[in-house]
Structure formats: structure tokens, C-alpha cells
Amino acid sequence: MKSNEERSENIFFLSSPSPPKEPLSAEKEPSPLNPPISQLPLFLELTDRIRGSMAAMKTLAFYSRENFKDRELGEYFYKVVTEDIEKTISVLDCFYDYLSINNPARKVDTIHTMLEEILKEKQVEFEKKHIRIVKKQFEPNLPETSLTDEQLSFILNSVFDYILFSSPLNGGMGILTRSIGSHQWNGEGKESLQKDTKYIEILILSKYANSSHPLENPLASISNENQEERMDLILQLVKKTIENHRGAMKTKGNSRKEMHLISLVLPIERRNVFQFIPPGNRPRR
Numbered sequence: 001m002k003s004n005e006e007r008s009e010n011i012f013f014l015s016s017p018s019p020p021k022e023p024l025s026a027e028k029e030p031s032p033l034n035p036p037i038s039q040l041p042l043f044l045e046l047t048d049r050i051r052g053s054m055a056a057m058k059t060l061a062f063y064s065r066e067n068f069k070d071r072e073l074g075e076y077f078y079k080v081v082t083e084d085i086e087k088t089i090s091v092l093d094c095f096y097d098y099l100s101i102n103n104p105a106r107k108v109d110t111i112h113t114m115l116e117e118i119l120k121e122k123q124v125e126f127e128k129k130h131i132r133i134v135k136k137q138f139e140p141n142l143p144e145t146s147l148t149d150e151q152l153s154f155i156l157n158s159v160f161d162y163i164l165f166s167s168p169l170n171g172g173m174g175i176l177t178r179s180i181g182s183h184q185w186n187g188e189g190k191e192s193l194q195k196d197t198k199y200i201e202i203l204i205l206s207k208y209a210n211s212s213h214p215l216e217n218p219l220a221s222i223s224n225e226n227q228e229e230r231m232d233l234i235l236q237l238v239k240k241t242i243e244n245h246r247g248a249m250k251t252k253g254n255s256r257k258e259m260h261l262i263s264l265v266l267p268i269e270r271r272n273v274f275q276f277i278p279p280g281n282r283p284r285r
Contacts, residue, residue, distance in 0.1 A: 047096045051089055058085045104274035111145065111152065111177060111200065111266075112138050118156050125164050126173075134172035134207070142177055144269040145200055147245055152266075155238050156202075159262055162234045163206055167260075171208035177201070185265055187250030192243070193265070199247070202264040235262075242266065 061081040068074030119126075119133065126132070145152060163173065180201045182193040193199065239249040248265040 043099055044096060047092050047099075051092045051096075054085050054089050054092070058082055061085070107144055107273040107275050109142065110149065111142055111202070114149070114152060114156060115175065115177075115202075118153075118160055122160055122164065129164065129167065130170045131163075131167060131206075132172055133175070135174040135176075137174070137176045139178045143179060143198070143200060144273055145266040146269040147247075147266060151241060151245065155241060155264065158234050158238045159204060159264070162238075163204070163260075163262075167206055168208050171206060171258075173207070174203075174205045176203040176205075178203075179268075180265075185248065185263075187248060187263065187265075190248065192246070193248060194246075198268050200266045200268055202266070204262045204264075206260045208258045238264075 058081070061078050065074035065078040068077065115138075147155070178201050179198055182190070182195055182197050182199060185193065185199070185201065235249075235251060242249045242264060246267045250263050252261040252263075253259070
């Protein structure tokens, strides 16, 4: 029988049917008394649109002053109109910020969003090395992690940088996310995981078509060894960061199958986390 680790190595490259969805229990069924979905995004978009229209009117007033035969009257018209527009824009900005700070949004799907953003940013680099994403299997409604966005970004960016700079040309990569119990994970540091506790696992499997390349000169082997040492340091820093925040990490290489597995186990945030909708890059007066 295959071990759990061997099954994990092949999980991205085997086509398996999606597990059947569990029927909603009576407790999970949406109640007709639940409030409707928040209309906050619509209000924010509306204030932005009105603000843009007011800014356009201000520009139009600036050019319209030249059409007055009486230049002083044209300047007075421009002054009155712009003052009124600026007051209105100021009220809209205040209303926009008021809605933002009084209607925090629940933080959801952070890990998947960040994974997609990082893969998009590094797409060109992966294409240069002919590494393609073979499979992405993301667990729906994956819980949030107690790590901050900055810590999570460092971990994921560092792991993909390691894959980019340490991997040979041509290959495939699979990414899986799932919730697991502490008893389901076997690896170094398992004893530090809390018993009977749920964790988030991010599995990244790299599979290469040709991992061996002829060396052009004797110095190339020395350079390659130094590069591997430097890249291994990246994983050490990632592992240290995860362990410092009550998580765990393991890596496994298989030279025969030309595979490399990285498993990240992150603690789950047990509280509901809310965040304020940022005002974005909307220009101010």
C-alpha cells in the first residue's frame, strides 16, 4: 500500500472526481429572516461616480470662463462654480470615508487571493523556464490563517522564488489547499502542533521533465552547489517564520521521479476577522 506521502506526491497529477457536497443541515440553511446582502459597494461606487462627474464639471468651468466677453465675470463664474464643486466633493469624500469605517467587511479567502496574485506576478518568469501550472485544487471556504498578510506574503513569495531559481527547465507544478487535523500531518515538528486542532495545509508539488543538464565547464558544478545552498537558506527562513507562529513545514525530494514537495501547515484564525475597505487611489482635491 502506498503511504500518505506518496499519495500526496501524485495528487495533483491524478484526475479524481470532486467529493460530493454535503447537504445543508437545518442549522446551515439560510433563514428568510437574515438581512440582505450589504449594499455598501454600490454606495461607494455611486459616490465615486458622482465625484468624478463633479471633477469633470470643474474642468468644464475652467475652460468656459474664456467664453465670457466680460473677463471679470468669467473669472467670477469660475470661482463661484469651483468653490461649490469643491464643497460638494469634500462632502462626498467625507461620506465615502464614513461608509468605509462604519461598515467593515469580513476577511475571507485571503490565502487563495494571495496565491492567485503571486502566480500572476510571476507568470512571465515561470513561462521563461517553461514551468506550467498543471493543477490548482483549492478548498472552498478555506479558513483564514492567524498569520498577518505581510507574513503570509513573505512565506508564499519566498517559496515560489525558491521554485523559480532552483528548478530546471520544463516541468509542471500543482498547488493544493485544504483543512486538516493535526493528526493528519506527518513531518518534522508535528509534536509542536496542538492536538485535535484544525490547520491549513498548502501543498506545492513540482515535477520536472528533465532535471539533469550537462555541465559546460568544471566551475559550473561549484557554482551550482553554491546556488543550491543559497536557495536552501530561503526555505530555512520560511520554515523558521512558520514555526515561530505555531505552524510546521516539510520538504521532500524524489530524484527518481524528479519531484519536489513543499508542505506548509499554517494555524487557523479562530476569530472572525474584519477589515475596512481602503479608499484606494482615488485622487483628492
